[in-house]
Amino acid sequence: MGQANSDTPVAELVDVTRVYRMGGNTVRALDGFSHAFGRGEYWAIMGSSGSGKSTLLNVLACIDRPTRGVYKVDGIDTGKLDDDELSELRSRKLGFVFQAYNLIPQLDVLENIMTPLFYQDDPPADGEARARKLAERVGLAQRLDHRPMQLSGGQQQRVAIARSLVNQPALILADEATGNLDSATALEILALFDELHAEGRTIVMVTHEADVGERAQHVMRLKDGRIESIIRNQHTSERSEYYAPASTAQDARDEQIAHRGDL
Amino acid sequence: MKQGALWRTVKLGVSSLLLHKLRSALTTMGVLFGVSSVIAMLAIGEGASAEAQEQIRLLGSNNIILRSVKPREDFATGSGQTTRVVAYGLLEDDLERIEKTFPGVARVVPVREIYEEVRFGDRAMNPRVMATLPVYREVTNRVMYEGRFLSDQDMERVANVCVLSDTVANYLFPVDSPLGKTVKIGADYYTVVGVLLSRVRQQSDAAPAGKSTAEVFIPLETGRKWYGTMQVKMRAGSREMEEVELHEIVVEVADPKHVPMVAAASREMLRRNHKQADYEDIVPLELLLRAEETKRIFNIVLGSIASISLLVGGIGIMNVMLATVTERTREIGIRRALGAKRRHIVTQFLVETVVLSVGGGLFGVALGLLVPALVEHFAEMRTIITPSAPIVAFAISAGIGVVFGIYPAWRAATMDPVEALRHE
DSSP: OOOOOTTSOSEEEEEEEEEEEETTEEEEEEEEEEEEEOTTOEEEEEOOTTSSHHHHHHHHTTSSOOSEEEEEETTEEGGGOOHHHHHHHHHHHEEEEOTTOOOOTTSOHHHHHHHHHHTSSSOOTTHHHHHHHHHHHTTOGGGTTOOGGGSOHHHHHHHHHHHHHTTOOSEEEEESTTTTSOHHHHHHHHHHHHHHHHTTOEEEEEOSOHHHHHHSSEEEEEETTEEEEEEEEOOOGGGGGOOOOGGGHHHHEEEEEEOOSOO | OOHHHHHHHHHHHHHHHHTTHHHHHHHHHHHHHHHHHHHHHHHHHHHHHHHHHHHHHHTOTTEEEEEEOOOTHHHHHTTOSSOOEEEOSBOHHHHHHHHHHOTTEEEEEEEEEEOOOEEETTEEEOOEEEEEOTTHHHHTTOOEEEEOOOOHHHHHTTOOEEEEEHHHHHHHOSSSOOTTOEEEETTEEEEEEEEEOOHHHHHOSSSOOOOOOOEEEEEHHHHHHHSOSEEEEEOSSOEEEEEOSBSEEEEEESSGGGHHHHHHHHHHHHHHHOSSOOEEEEOHHHHHHHHHHHHHHHHHHHHHHHHHHHHHHHHHHHHHHHHHHHHTHHHHHHHHHTTOOHHHHHHHHHHHHHHHHHHHHHHHHHHHHHHHHHHHHHSOOOOOOOTHHHHHHHHHHHHHHHHHHHHHHHHHHTSOHHHHHHOO
């Protein structure tokens, strides 16, 4: 799995449909969804519950497969990969930040950060050094031997972010990353994401909070498994110092493109 | 998987198990008691059967022992005050027939018992006084403690000499050596020429002192000369005349293969010549075979009990692991999302199961080695731990971990990551 060149989209979905069977009903969680997430972009995915944003995230995360359509990560067609290859892809190309932090309770901070590397077929030799550097970066260098239970929510989410970076992923996926945090801590975490974006990392964040969406470069709204709208926020990376309350969110938008079906 | 990765998996398994110390400990118990009971039972069984076999072997596996037995009917009617004669037992005729007509017989040793008290100074006792041939010692594999056994010259000279078993020697001569001393048997005096080890003492130093037989040996000819076949036996309140020609005949067969044949022939011969069942035969080889058969059955029974107990232990482990997998569904989902392949999850849970069962196995072996030592000490039973027993028991316990761990691990590995992540 080599590094694709810089103009290939990090994640490209073409006519992706995901159908669930629930009892007698079939639910189209994604319905002919097509989009390409470019390198270095920061996207917020929004939408009411049932709009398909979780399914989109699962498909992007390669833990769910589309019923129909093509999904490429860094140019690699995931439909052609078996379970092991897909797992390897996750451990090399993707970083995850969950709402409930999802650290492994038996492992200390350092081990938690290193977990994705453990599962690579050919783990890098400098894994531990990387993990230490990342822990330092998220301000937890002094707590490497702590267990998740001994950390606050904000600290746990920092560990999770460090973990999502340890494999130098092509794409960072965040699922309501601030949902369990108080507003002050949430801001810290969002600032961290802004930093990552400024460094040129590709981030897709699912959220239902408008003010979180404001921080992203683009906001994609989903409805019934399709793109309802895409909004490009007007701000630069310097805005990471600034926090806009929800009431002023409307003013921050300068461009709104409505989409139906594919882009 | 690389060595470091395996070590990390084992470490992770141990720390996961330590999250539920009591549960892990209880799960381990099943295997622990299974393994330890197998080892302990094997050791006790092995010890008992070894002891039985050794005792039988000491009787001489080449030998057939014929003994006179007082017929049963006499006990029922023999309550009268009058002195009466009871004639029974092996005859000189029987001896002659065996010697002359039985093929494959090497030596035949008759024994005649004399019902007399043995006395030295003011110490007296009632051992088995046996008049026999000098070859008796060799045929019955007895060992001298000091001095010599009866000799051919003793027989020719019809000498008044005797050999004491160490039990008798220790009682009559608590301080000095009995050699050269004169003891009184009945009304006659005999010079002690040797001391023979008792059977029990002969076996091994480790064997606890059980019943040791008090015996005194005199030359057969001497016995024939001074004591007739008719003897008075004192019983509580009554005296009884007994006429017994020979009390015991030890038949030594040259080739152990011929023992069953000679045994059958002597049984047949005795059956024809004796109207009543006034004899018995002891064939140590047959006893040995029977003891081995018993041991084999014992081993089968033990094996079944052991497999059942280990099976129960294994089911216990599987049960707990299934619960663990369900409980840790979310962790499995996280690991899968972070890139764990199915085999990583399988390995993780399999390692945990094996850690449980191997832990149980290790403690089980320790307990299994301790119990026989305690039994030996407190119950004064001999136990033998064969080196293979702990090894096999341990290997089985590890195997159980793998066998009963596969299903829970497979369940964990085949979970849908999306569902697993959604699990609370």
